Amino acid sequence: MRDRHVRKSQLLTHVLILAPAVLSLAPAWALAQSETAPAAVPTSGFSATFTHFAVAADHPVASAAGAEVLAKGGNAVDAAVAASFTLSVVRPFSCGIGGGGFMLISLPSKDSKPNAPRIERAINYRELAPRAARKNLYESLDQERASLDGALAAGVPGTVAGLLYALETYGTLDRATVLAPAIRAAREGFQTDGAYMRAAINATERFVINKDYQTRFAFTWERFLGSGAIALGDTIKNPEQAALLEAIARDGAAAFYSGTFGKSLIEHVNADALITYTAGGRNPPRNAAWFTEQDFKLPRVDDGEPLTVEFLGKRVLLMPPPSSGGIAIGQILGLAERRGLATLWAEGNSASYAHQLAESFKFAFADRANYLADPKFTAIPVKKLLGAQRLDDFARRINPSHSYGPEYYGEPGQIKIDSGTSHISVIDGRGGAVACTETINTEFGSYLAVPGSGFCLNNQMDDFTTRLDKPNAYGLRQSEKNLPEPSKRPLSSMSPTIVLDADAPIIVAGASGGPRIITATAQSILNILVRNMNAADAVAAKRMHHQWLPSVLEIERGFDDREIMNGMGVSLWLRKVRQNVKDATSGAVVQLIHRTPAGTLDAVSDPRKGGAPAGE
Numbered sequence: 001m002r003d004r005h006v007r008k009s010q011l012l013t014h015v016l017i018l019a020p021a022v023l024s025l026a027p028a029w030a031l032a033q034s035e036t037a038p039a040a041v042p043t044s045g046f047s048a049t050f051t052h053f054a055v056a057a058d059h060p061v062a063s064a065a066g067a068e069v070l071a072k073g074g075n076a077v078d079a080a081v082a083a084s085f086t087l088s089v090v091r092p093f094s095c096g097i098g099g100g101g102f103m104l105i106s107l108p109s110k111d112s113k114p115n116a117p118r119i120e121r122a123i124n125y126r127e128l129a130p131r132a133a134r135k136n137l138y139e140s141l142d143q144e145r146a147s148l149d150g151a152l153a154a155g156v157p158g159t160v161a162g163l164l165y166a167l168e169t170y171g172t173l174d175r176a177t178v179l180a181p182a183i184r185a186a187r188e189g190f191q192t193d194g195a196y197m198r199a200a201i202n203a204t205e206r207f208v209i210n211k212d213y214q215t216r217f218a219f220t221w222e223r224f225l226g227s228g229a230i231a232l233g234d235t236i237k238n239p240e241q242a243a244l245l246e247a248i249a250r251d252g253a254a255a256f257y258s259g260t261f262g263k264s265l266i267e268h269v270n271a272d273a274l275i276t277y278t279a280g281g282r283n284p285p286r287n288a289a290w291f292t293e294q295d296f297k298l299p300r301v302d303d304g305e306p307l308t309v310e311f312l313g314k315r316v317l318l319m320p321p322p323s324s325g326g327i328a329i330g331q332i333l334g335l336a337e338r339r340g341l342a343t344l345w346a347e348g349n350s351a352s353y354a355h356q357l358a359e360s361f362k363f364a365f366a367d368r369a370n371y372l373a374d375p376k377f378t379a380i381p382v383k384k385l386l387g388a389q390r391l392d393d394f395a396r397r398i399n400p401s402h403s404y405g406p407e408y409y410g411e412p413g414q415i416k417i418d419s420g421t422s423h424i425s426v427i428d429g430r431g432g433a434v435a436c437t438e439t440i441n442t443e444f445g446s447y448l449a450v451p452g453s454g455f456c457l458n459n460q461m462d463d464f465t466t467r468l469d470k471p472n473a474y475g476l477r478q479s480e481k482n483l484p485e486p487s488k489r490p491l492s493s494m495s496p497t498i499v500l501d502a503d504a505p506i507i508v509a510g511a512s513g514g515p516r517i518i519t520a521t522a523q524s525i526l527n528i529l530v531r532n533m534n535a536a537d538a539v540a541a542k543r544m545h546h547q548w549l550p551s552v553l554e555i556e557r558g559f560d561d562r563e564i565m566n567g568m569g570v571s572l573w574l575r576k577v578r579q580n581v582k583d584a585t586s587g588a589v590v591q592l593i594h595r596t597p598a599g600t601l602d603a604v605s606d607p608r609k610g611g612a613p614a615g616e
């Protein structure tokens, strides 16, 4: 019998000892294949080239699920929905039916007339704060982690409503076909990999410190953490989620939001909410219900226009707020063009390229903190933020040989960091593309899994500004525009992005990794369009990240530190121009597909998380 209380060092040993063996013996996708293996080819490497269609998710089984429905004649939306439901099973710590997300769609017109406009949509199914949410809720509670652990951390999940809306409105296949790979993965099980173990190690540590979590969040503890003894290569089966997905395939979203399951979810959540409300001996509020049937009447899915910017003659589709990433990436690309980064790179000025890109990150993140929130609650000056006047002004203020304090870039405020999250990129064989990012917020979300459901509810409430006067759990603050309110959506960094050249999708990209999503997605796109890298190198290249506050330029180890003069490397030069350079302690994970000028599809699942693309 394994020791139930596995220590971090023991778990790390599992990872280090077992990783090479398990990874070389069999790729994860092979171990979760069934007799109905997809016709399309899943790969075991992190990048591959296809000729017809491609899917890049951060787990090989999810990429294969998308490719399977494309091989059956589905379009990019069918594939994204299949991959997404499958991620709910195989990446239970990142995303899933207990969370929410954004989907950016670009499909050829249904109208066969020449030059008929493409169908371009931004679908928003991010969690909604329940009606019981209040601006000062978390300040009024005794538990420091109330917005992170347990029921009060959870927003009303939007994933099932959003994915089925996208499927019914823009997909071509039926629910049963699209959900089949996810149901199979849940019944047959998947093997834990390095990314799973990293998340499990962090969660196990918290469950060992807070022993009551082991009973309070029993499903997560027993099934996902193996009662503290989960090891690399263990198989996790999830018949509970399989049964729920089967019900969704049969009865649609009603199987999730109403009926027996919806009621039991609400009851279980409200029982757990009482634990947080009464912590520290406080009296519960008169109405201590956190979720109500009213909240669970099919949650709102917003289907709107993407933001569009021009970059080097290409059209870039971006996610509008409450994504902060769309506006931020639009600003970063606008500044890259204005500051001539392509020329700087071509002339070998890699240090100046890095410095000026970092400066653009600071302006973009200052605007994120000061202007962005749910547009249904706050007027967001999108035109101004992406307008030529503002970007010209920022470009003029970028000093090629000096960096400044945070107040130079915007009014001090602070932004938060999170992990978890997952991104899927798809290009189908008919000219369609989907970029889809989903999350339950931090790893294993709120840890709360309703018995019989097989998934963790999100802790997306922590993406709101939960405490105005104090830094949040990550030591950071956001503006009061992003305070929690009933039926409001928290600000997000998720940044699904599609680049088109003459109406053909040429890059589909996005990432997981909190605020690093924005800088990683922007750098991957710039690596292709400005640095002329191939897709694999563009994603694998070491990155930097600056989010304005804290005023630190994080650089991944191995960052291109070529010598630029008299023994001085890029990072030393960055210090010389007063960038506060530090080693990055965490990074983002990008999934990207690039249609090359030769017409092939280079698909990449970032090697940082162990995914692999699939296609044909």
Ligand code: GLY
Binding pocket: 418, 421, 439, 440, 441, 442, 460, 463, 491, 492, 493, 494, 514, 515
């Ligand atoms: N919870 C991660 C994000 O939406 O930014």
